[in-house]
Amino acid sequence: MKKVSQIQTLIIDGKEVGGKSDESILQVAKENDIFIPTLCYLEGLSDYGGCRMCIVEVKGMPRLVPACTTLIREGMEVTTNSEKIHNYRLSILALLFTERNHICSACVSNGHCELQTLALKLGLTHVEFPYIFPKMPVDATHDRFIADHNRCVLCGRCVRACHEVEGAHTKDIMGRGITSRVITDLKESWGSSKTCTSCGKCVHVCPTGALTEKGKSVAEMEKRRQFLPYLKLMRERR
Amino acid sequence: MNFEELHEIAKIENEKRAQFEYSINVCVAAGCMSCGSLELLTSFKKEIERRGIENWCKAKGVGCLGLCSAGPLVSVQRYDQKSEVIYKSVTLDNVHEIVDALTGEPVGRLACSKEMSFFKNQQKIVLENFGNIDPEKIEEYIAVGGYEPLYTVLREMSPANVIEQIVKSGLRGRGGGGYPTGLKWTTVMKASGNQKYIICNADEGDPGAFMDRSVLESDPHRVLEGMAIAGYAVGADKGFIYVRAEYPLAIRRLKKAITQAEQLGVLGRGIFNTPFNFDIKLRLGAGAFVCGEETALISSIEGSRGNPRPRPPYPAEYGLWGSPTLINNVETFANIPAIIRNGSAWFASIGTEKSKGxxxxxxxxxxxxxxxxxxxxxxxxxxxxxxxxxxxxxxxxxxxxxxxxxxxxxxxxxxxxxxxxxxxxxxxxxxxxxxxxxxxxDTSCMVDVAKFFVEFCMTESCGKCVPCRDGSAQMYHLLSKITSGEGNINDIHMLEKLSDLINNTSLCGLGMTMPNPVVSTMHFFKDEYLAHVHDKICPAGVCNMKRGGRK
Structure with missing residues (x-):
């Protein structure tokens, strides 16, 4: 039996909007052209709630909540932006920039990078924390793709795309905290992976230049993600 | 198994106990075991045999006696007078004189004073059987009234009655959050779903904490009983104990306890001839601190990476494999049998207005x-x-x-x-x-203490959300800078800013509360931080300052 979803009305940034009860604040905001910055969220993949960029304020809730995983409720009053939220987002972005190596001028994804776009859009002018610059490996063993861990933001999109859409579960995350890293199979080189179908979905869902196609020079790597909402729609209809 | 049989076991066990005038109880919990209490127990047994006094004196292993710093501890109980002498730091050489002293005066230099406030000023509910029963024998637990509360609950109370008792008792979660236990149980009971689960969180990972370990090592049946009562109350027939693999003794005793309980029929199918079934399985944690967080724990039991997920939905509604799940800590479950036995009013009479028991x-x-x-x-x-x-x-x-x-x-x-x-x-x-x-x-430097805890959280962060993953690393970096004498006042402001960020934007409880040690030491010991950054000295003399500062 299909679950019947109820229609709920709520207020986002002073605007009265409506949505279905199984929709998240982020989805409803998108439908109504209200911008909430996101990084780990991607339409067509499961919600992750890891990047904390989409944090919003909901009246009556003691804490800031991520818009991607919080379902709407009747009469909810959501504030998507305030000075406090903006500053938190800037700090989180700054932390991401210090975490690894994000030198845009030398990156194949320059100009097509979601991290870069977010920084520009939110007006991140400088980074107040010291850069960590860990020494991370680059895996170029695959015939067509490269994994450059120096550019990775650990958003987990590749892991989810590989598991949920392709069904291969080649990618996963190992380690803890700051030393976490995306791995192929049981930390093997990508080229020798027996489970990888070389579909390239992980490459195209990656927001930065961490997963790229071979043969691209600086600023040449454009990601094509149109397939995701399409696949999702087709699967839902089936 | 019925009530008469349960009583019969208790009776036989009590008669067995009454044969002996003296019982030499050697602590066999992890603390005393690590300083040789097992050898001590063997030695006592041998000595009793050698003297041929096994008719009126016996030696047995018991749970934690409390005063871990003075282990191995041995308690000599005399049944007829109900008196007890606790000996501390007992060595193999002392076995002779302790057995000698059974009928006479206790060995003064080894005995702890009964008047010692350590023993006198405690009130034991969870620890009531500690030092008294052998944790590896279910009969001894039954002899002190164990599994009777479960019988009462199954035969005489409805699930709603049980929950009412727990609500009235005012018991709150002992794992840290202090969430009202009765409310949690009610939520799980009301949640819709054919399959429900009980989880006992025994992933105790705080540095310096060993309460749950001791409970599991010293009185494992108590926890099993608490879980079974919870299972009946909320309508669950399966329970999991998530215990960290670093507690091998607790795991061994739990396994033994579960087997014994299943053999006697107080766990399993048709408990006490009622339609109630309850199975308990063990799941071992692989050493991740974050798996003590309930959603990460569930994910770990499911076989996935132990990452937390955003709540709501709460486990009470959407937990293990999507089913309503009740998660309580070891100590919370250990309180349940006592509440059922003595009544909620008794429990509510202990403690303060909002924190009972x-x-x-x-x-x-x-x-x-x-x-x-x-x-x-x-x-x-x-x-x-x-x-x-x-x-x-x-x-x-x-x-x-x-x-x-x-x-x-x-x-x-x-x-x-x-x-x-x-x-x-x-x-x-x-x-x-x-x-x-x-x-x-005063030999501890508070900045160093804060650094210790931040380092702990940095290495234990799961790495899923950015503020916790990167913020903890930055905080650790700042604190290392300060404790090596290279910090400046700006670093302190930065610490404050990061604390606020991490607290407000992290995904799970581990991240949210991670800055607490820093915030609290900065509040109470600001002068120590300032001494580190301004004068480049560590007042406690702990930190190794690179540049010898002004004195």
């Missing part, structure tokens, strides 16, 4: 009586540290007591008269936590 604390650090204690909620910290805990070793001065582990904070001497209950500790910027108490004297 007792709390087990693990005393550690610079304190004379390191060990496990249980006191009514609302006992002042001064009473705990200076009276029961025996104060600070001579020659040094009390500085602070750290409660709540990496999520808690420090409390200074000015606030020692604060009652230990959920609200009072939270008001001071600390938390009750699971019950670890680390006492520090």
């Amino acid at each position: 007792t709390k087990v604390f693990a005393l550690a650090g610079r304190i004379n009586n390191t060990g496990l204690i249980e006191v009514p909620m609302g006992t002042t910290l001064r009473e705990i540290v200076f009276n029961i805990g025996g104060g600070i070793p001579e020659g040094s001065k009390f500085k602070a007591v750290q409660t709540g582990g990496p999520s808690g904070g420090c409390i200074t001497s000015d606030y020692l008269d604060t009652p230990a209950d959920y609200e009072s500790l939270t008001k001071l910027g600390s938390i009750m936590g699971s019950g670890g108490m680390i006492v520090m004297d």
Whole structure:
């Protein structure tokens, strides 16, 4: 039996909007052209709630909540932006920039990078924390793709795309905290992976230049993600 | 199994006990075992045999006797007079004289004074069977009234009655959050779903905390019984105990306890000839601190990476494999049989207005009586540290007591008269936590302490959300800079900013509370931070300052 979803009305940034009860604040905001910055969220993949960029304020809730995983409720009053939220987002972005190596001028994804776009859009002018610059490996063993861990933001999109859409579960995350890293199979080189179908979905869902196609020079790597909402729609209809 | 059979077991066991005039109880919990209590127990048994006194004296292993710093501990009980002498730091050489002294005066130099406030000022509910029963024998647990509450619940009470009792008792979660247990049970009972689960969180990971380990090692059946009662109340027939693999003894005893309970039919199918079934399985944690967080724990039991997920939905509604799941901590479950046996009014009469019952604390650090204690909620910290805990070793001065582990904070001497209950500790910027108490004297540098906890959280962060993953690393970096004499005032501001960020934007409880040790030490010991950055000196002389600063 299909679950019947109820229609709920709520207020986002002073605007009265409506949505279905199984929709998240982020989805409803998108439908109504209200911008909430996101990084780990991607339409067509499961919600992750890891990047904390989409944090919003909901009246009556003691804490800031991520818009991607919080379902709407009747009469909810959501504030998507305030000075406090903006500053938190800037700090989180700054932390991401210090975490690894994000030198845009030398990156194949320059100009097509979601991290870069977010920084520009939110007006991140400088980074107040010291850069960590860990020494991370680059895996170029695959015939067509490269994994450059120096550019990775650990958003987990590749892991989810590989598991949920392709069904291969080649990618996963190992380690803890700051030393976490995306791995192929049981930390093997990508080229020798027996489970990888070389579909390239992980490459195209990656927001930065961490997963790229071979043969691209600086600023040449454009990601094509149109397939995701399409696949999702087709699967839902089936 | 029916009530008569249960009574029969208790009767036989009690008769067996009454044959012996004396019982030499050797602590076989992890603390005393590590200083050789097993050899001691064998030696006592041999000595009894050698003297041919096995008709009226026996030696057995029992659970934790509390005063872990003076182990191995041996308690000599005399049944007819119901008297007890506790010997501390017993060695193999002392076996002779202790057995000699059975009928005469106790060996004075080894005996702990009964008047010692460590023993006198405690009130034991969770720890009531500690030092009295053999944790590896279900019969001994039944002999002291064990599994009777489960019988009462199954035969005489409806699930709603049980929950009503728990609600009325005012019991709150002992794992740290202090969420009302009755409310949690009600939510799970009302949640719709054919399959429900009970999970016992035994992934105790706070540095300096060992309450849950001791409970599992010393009285495992108590926890099983509490879980079965919870299962009946909320309508679950399967339970999991998630215990960390670093507790091999607890795991061994739990396994044994589960097997025994299944053999006797107090766990399994048709318990006490009712239609109620309840199975308990063990799941071992692989050493991740974050798996103590309930959603990460569930994910780990499911076989996935132990990452937390955003709540809501709460596990009570959407938990293990998507089913409604009740998660309580070891100590919470251990309170349940006592509440059913003695009634909710009795339990509610202990403690303070909002925090009922007792709390087990693990005393550690610079304190004379390191060990496990249980006191009514609302006992002042001064009473705990200076009276029961025996104060600070001579020659040094009390500085602070750290409660709540990496999520808690420090409390200074000015606030020692604060009652230990959920609200009072939270008001001071600390938390009750699971019950670890680390006492520090003036040889501890508070910046260094903060650095220790931040490092702990940095390495234990799961890495899923950015503020916790990167923020903890940056905080650790700043604190390392300060403790090596290279910090400046801006670093302190940065620490404050990061603390606020991490607290407000992290995904799970580990991240949210991670900055607490820093915030709390910065609040109470600002001068120490300033001494580190301005004068480049460490007042406690702990930090190795690169540049020898102004004196």
